[in-house]
Amino acid sequence: MTGKITVITGPMYSGKTTELLSFVEIYNIGKKKTLVFKPAVDNRYGHDIVSTHTGFSVKAEIIARASEIMKKITPEFDAIFIDEVQFLDTELVEIAKKLAFQGIDVYCAGLDMSYLEKPFETTARLLAIADVVIKKKAVCEKCGEHRATYSYKIVPDGGEIDVGGKDKYIAICRDCLKQLKST
Numbered sequence: 131m132t133g134k135i136t137v138i139t140g141p142m143y144s145g146k147t148t149e150l151l152s153f154v155e156i157y158n159i160g161k162k163k164t165l166v167f168k169p170a171v172d173n174r175y176g177h178d179i180v181s182t183h184t185g186f187s188v189k190a191e192i193i194a195r196a197s198e199i200m201k202k203i204t205p206e207f208d209a210i211f212i213d214e215v216q217f218l219d220t221e222l223v224e225i226a227k228k229l230a231f232q233g234i235d236v237y238c239a240g241l242d243m244s245y246l247e248k249p250f251e252t253t254a255r256l257l258a259i260a261d262v263v264i265k266k267k268a269v270c271e272k273c274g275e276h277r278a279t280y281s282y283k284i285v286p287d288g289g290e291i292d293v294g295g296k297d298k299y300i301a302i303c304r305d306c307l308k309q310l311k312s313t
């Protein structure tokens with residue numbers, strides 16, 4: 131049987147990594163063969179772990195390019211999990227397809243949009259080929275409603291790729307974004 135491609139997306143703090151790691155746990159309980167990957171650019175929580183904003187973490191393989199995934203897995207794997215896919219090159223899309231054809235489930239988590247409201251290309255392309263899309267929302271840090279779909283930058287521009295957390299970004303809803311833009 132072929133594998134399934136699942137993409138978990140949404141703004142920062144929406145629970146993407148939490149959801150990704152809950153899938154890892156399900157496969158691990160079932161004693162399945164799995165591997166977790168993370169791009170090298172995201173150095174927030176230490177070098178060889180994927181961590182949620184609440185501090186829950188699992189061991190991960192650090193990769194600079196998507197092609198490194200193929201060097202680290204064999205056909206015996208049941209599933210692979212990749213966090214922060216917005217930081218990886220678009221070759222990940224072909225790799226995800228290839229692995230799914232080989233019967234390996236592929237779980238990807240990543241931002242859909244940058245703070246400039248532009249789609250991250252790798253996430254966008256993965257969404258196009260996904261079997262399952264999970265779109266998460268965060269709590270808006272302006273109005274307190276659970277409908278934030280945007281990551282808003284609260285410090286001067288450090289470029290579209292700019293690793294950080296609450297020191298740089300908040301999650302906000304469209305209504306609050308509209309308000310912020312009009313002030």
Ligand SMILES: Nc1ncnc2c1ncn2[C@@H]1O[C@H](COP(=O)(O)OP(=O)(O)O)[C@@H](O)[C@H]1O
Pocket residue numbers: 141142143144145146147148149181182183184267268269270271301
């Ligand atoms: N604005 C927010 N909305 C929702 N959760 C938030 C917010 N700010 C901080 N959190 C915390 O972040 C956790 C989700 O973290 P994580 O899964 O790492 O999210 P993501 O990977 O989408 O950034 C939540 O369980 C909550 O404790």
Ligand SMILES: Cc1cn([C@H]2C[C@H](O)[C@@H](COP(=O)(O)O)O2)c(=O)[nH]c1=O
Pocket residue numbers: 141142143146147172174240241243244245246281282289290291292293294295299
């Ligand atoms: C919006 C936005 C975010 N980033 C960075 C900031 C963080 O390091 C990650 C997102 O982490 P999370 O697990 O989703 O909270 O991406 C960026 O580089 N550029 C952006 O526009």
Ligand SMILES: [Zn+2]
Pocket residue numbers: 270271272273274275302303304305306307
């Ligand atoms: Zn709001």
